[in-house]
């Protein structure tokens with residue numbers, strides 16, 4: 001059996017602004033997600049992480065447009081499906097998305113249970129309200145969430161509990177792939193841990209078969225992800241296992257990202273490590289960018305970097321998008337250049 005649950009190939013999506021300009025938010029993204037794996041997608045705010053997630057769900061509503069590329073869920077290119085088929089047969093069942101700040105989108109005037117009934121009935125119209133609430137209660141308990149939450153209003157729950165409730169609801173139909181967009185930001189540390197524990201439990205119990213975890217905090221992914229893709233200005237600039245990307249980043253951006261973080265965690269931060277910021281700002285995604293998108297902020301850039309688009313370069317099972325050879329880059333990192 002093909003273990004590839006998701007295969008994305010050279011995906012381009014953009015926003016059309018009111019003044020007719022195009023924001024090239026996702027520009028040539030390719031990756032695969034296999035059963036049993038958690039892929040972390042990391043990058044600064046505005047690099048296109050959420051747009052990529054929306055794109056994978058086929059949520060192409062203006063101003064977001066699909067330009068080209070393949071999004072294949074278990075071999076089926078969802079861009080070739082009618083939206084209604086995608087909505088009923090794929091969304092929530094094959095792939096589910098927890099948007100950023102989803103917990104704040106729960107209707108405060110409706111009980112959680114009523115919301116659950118609405119969500120499930122779209123996909124399983126034959127189930128009665130009672131059956132849905134029984135099924136939800138069992139699932140909640142199995143995820144260590146008290147089933148009485150179903151009788152509560154969102155305002156009665158803490159932020160952490162609300163987020164875990166949203167995750168439980170989003171996975172009620174056992175989606176094979178779960179995309180969680182910044183699911184732990186805006187939560188206190190203990191709630192963050194509880195959310196991560198729940199996501200791990202969903203994987204371990206095989207409620208979900210694979211996950212994409214989006215965050216701007218690269219080191220957080222060490223605790224969550226098997227593999228990491230680093231995104232910069234609409235492109236993936238590096239892919240590898242979590243350990244490789246965090247402890248041995250190849251691309252100058254990933255390297256700079258690891259050098260610019262503040263984490264009170266011995267494993268990541270030795271006392272001798274200096275914290276650097278990444279000077280400059282990402283390019284304007286409305287403009288055509290000819291060369292490497294990181295060139296203007298890269299300490300190693302040379303003329304050729306600004307002249308031609310830089311292709312992905314494989315290194316074993318890893319990938320990075322840079323003109324400089326790996327050994328050369330590593331040498332420079334060692335010497336702190």
Ligand SMILES: Nc1ncnc2c1ncn2[C@@H]1O[C@H](COP(=O)(O)OP(=O)(O)OP(=O)(O)O)[C@@H](O)[C@H]1O
Pocket residue numbers: 015016017023025043044045046047048049050051052063100216285
């Ligand atoms: N509705 C929109 N119209 C036009 N441009 C948009 C729209 N939404 C996002 N963008 C632009 O698309 C690019 C990618 O944004 P996106 O929200 O996907 O980034 P992100 O990495 O998820 O950032 P954040 O973590 O802050 O949400 C940015 O340049 C952003 O300004």
